[in-house]
Amino acid sequence: MDATFAKGLQALEALAANPNLSGVTDLARHLGLTKSNAHRLLQTLVGCGYVRNVEQSGKYELTLKLWELGAAVVGRLDLKTVSTEYMERLCQLSGETVHLSVLDGMEVIYLDKVDSPHPVRSYSRVGGRAPAYCVATGKALLGYASPALIDAISLELKPFTPFTVTTPNELRSELEKLRQVGYAVNRGEWRDGVCGIASPIWNAGGHVCAAIGLSGxxxxxxxxxxxxxxxSVVSVAQQISARLGYRPREDGAQMSELAAKAA
Incomplete structure (x- = not known):
């Protein structure tokens, strides 16, 4: 691994997560660098357009270039655009918060959300992460992930609440049930008192690319x-999959079977 490049990425992450680390001294302390090395790193990021120097303040802040890169990736997926109307419909139908998630390593990232109208609802943010094995959208994604990833996650299971799945056998049992019924459940496994239900979304290539779910x-x-x-959750996932070009079988029987099992 290139250490300098890694420090540059860590600097971007630090500036994004904590604006108070915007001075050379604080950033150097945070990254374990000398002030001269931190200053040189910041100047490189400024030159590449990722960071700007705030005039006469000695502070640095991120530009929108990272957002532009992320937006380009999301735009290519077209997943968010396709899913929006279905997410809003599911929220209206259920009255609960709706999440659209994708898998990133062992975690899910919340790509989009529609908040519940209830005053008491689950807290989350777009761009936030959660351990995939603890939340419903994560389980819906892991159900069709590679055996290597499942094996890796099985070695990292740790409890966040008394209800967290903590053994490989439990995890595999949950994923097998998902594949049978078409949806996964979170019984307060990530945050105590917050539950969820989710179903996988398939793309035109026949792969699970995301998951949609409710939480509250x-x-x-x-x-x-x-x-x-x-x-409702399974049906909406199927409708989004169809919009993305997924065709399970010529007669569409597979989707109908899952919807019937969910009912």
Whole structure:
């Protein structure tokens, strides 16, 4: 690994996460660099257009170049654009917060969300991350991930709440159930008292590319409620998949079978 390049990326992450680290001294301390090395690193980032020097303040801030790069990737996926109307519809139908997530290594990233109208709802932010094995959208994605990734995650299982899946057998059992019924459930495994349900989204190439799900407080996500929510979540995931060009079989029977099981 190129150490200098890695420090540059760490500097970008630090500036994005904490604006208070915008001075040379603070950033040097945060990255474990000398002030001269931190200054040289910042000047390189300025020259590349990722950082700007705030005049007469001695401070530095990020430009929008990182956002432009991220937006270009999302734009190529076209997933967010296609999903928006379905997410809004699912929120109106269920009254709960809707998440659109993608898998990034062992974590999910929340690509988009529609907030519940309820005053008490689950907290999350677009761009936020969560351990994939702890949340419903993550499980929906892991159900079709590579065996190598499942093996790697199985070695890293740790409890966040009393309900977190912590053994490889439990995880594999959950993923097998997802593949059978078409949806995954989070029973307060990431944040105590916050539950969810999600279903995978397939792309035109026949691969799971994202997941859509609902989340909210546990008292609104009891077993009976989850059973009632499941058909809508599975149906919306199927509709988005179809819009992305996914065709499971010529007669579409596979999707119908999953929707029937969810019901």
């Amino acid at each position: 407080p546990a008292d609104r996500f009891k077993p009976r409620s989850l059973k009632q929510m499941a058909p």
